[in-house]
Amino acid sequence: MALSADQSEHTSQAIRPVSVVDAVYDSIYERLMSLEIAPGARIPMDLIARELGVSQTPVREALARLERERLVCKAHLIGFSSAPLLTRKQFDDLSSFRLLLEPEGARLAALRMTPEKLKALEGIAADMAEGAPALDRTSRYSRFARIDGQFHDAVLQIAGNEVIRSTLHNQHVHLHLFRLMFHTRVTQEALEEHEELLAAFRAGDAPRAEAAMRAHLSASRDRLLQAFE
Template identity: 50%
Template sequence: MSVPSAVAGLLRRPARLGDEVYSAIFERIMTLDIAPGTRISVDAMARELGVSPTPVREALARLEAEGLVHKTHLVGYSASPQLSGKQFADLYQLRLLLEPFVARQCALLMDDAMIDELAGLCADMRALATGETLGSYAKFAQLDMVFHDQLAASAGNDLVIAALSRLHTHVHLFRLVATPKATNAAVDEHDAIVSAIRQRNPDAAEAAMRSHVVKSRVRFGRD
């Protein structure tokens, strides 16, 4: 599964222009080019990307649903604030409760085609982890979000899916450390989770996810 790439300056005008506009703004937010709390002008962003305001509004609505921007009446869109220390701690407490369970369920329930899809995501993330640009970092964060969201969606528990989807975990975390150091170790941890799921070993899948969450907390530097 690939993620549409943002290009410098004016954007091309392909059939899926909306996806490119979304990726361009996503990258700017994830790499802190648009700082947390900064107002995002639809018209200014449209001029910067060389597009009409419509795809910019559509992209911002999508980013709002993912927790990266918020809309204030009569003010417009702004980049969401960073996680506070308490929010960070609370987030990891909840991740440790839910995500190991998700991985266990996936080992029991996930079909082979979806396991192959996750393995493909891991390969794409490995390729991006070798890059040292902020653009590669932002694309890695986007794939990481897809990876974890797909695990949650495959766990067979609608309440868990809803809880994790509201956290917008990965987009917020990757903004805390806008550097490729957060990607390299994560690749091997993702591979270990997928390997355990492929082996239909729920204990190993749960342990691999728990290890990933614990190491992630250390990587993002709030201990």
């Protein structure tokens, strides 16, 4: 799962309770995903620290984490600013890249599937479907983007090709794709497509899993294309 990188980060930051940085991170992350902080806008650390009632240190740490995910940029003398949205070219490149690697990843995952691994995947899918009703629409959507990333990463982890997995993981594709557009259709249809993928895994059907992943990625690309219209 995508958590491994974060977990190692946390262990090295044991001085301060992790929850403060996490809470600050979540707050900024949601505002970046919902474009409440506009793409390219400066992110004043002092203002955010005051707003959230924390010191600047956890804000700086949260922003550094977001910088690694390329949701924020840091420039000399200017400080942190919100990353620009993907261009149409970047979107096309990312979509093609995923279509090259992830259907093959799903096929390999089907071949290596075990009941335990399937159960873990189903757990992530259920977590997405649940949608945490207590959260507002913005938080739900940001959360969905994050868990979708974990779901796809988990499939690639099961596939066992570490080069494919880490290459995709380092692109943080989900965050950047989901940031393009806020739409409930994006979430509902994706859930149904994930279900088809899980059905293929349950059946141990590798070609079906490959086809299901390809269909999901193509449909997802078509949905998000609307962001450029």
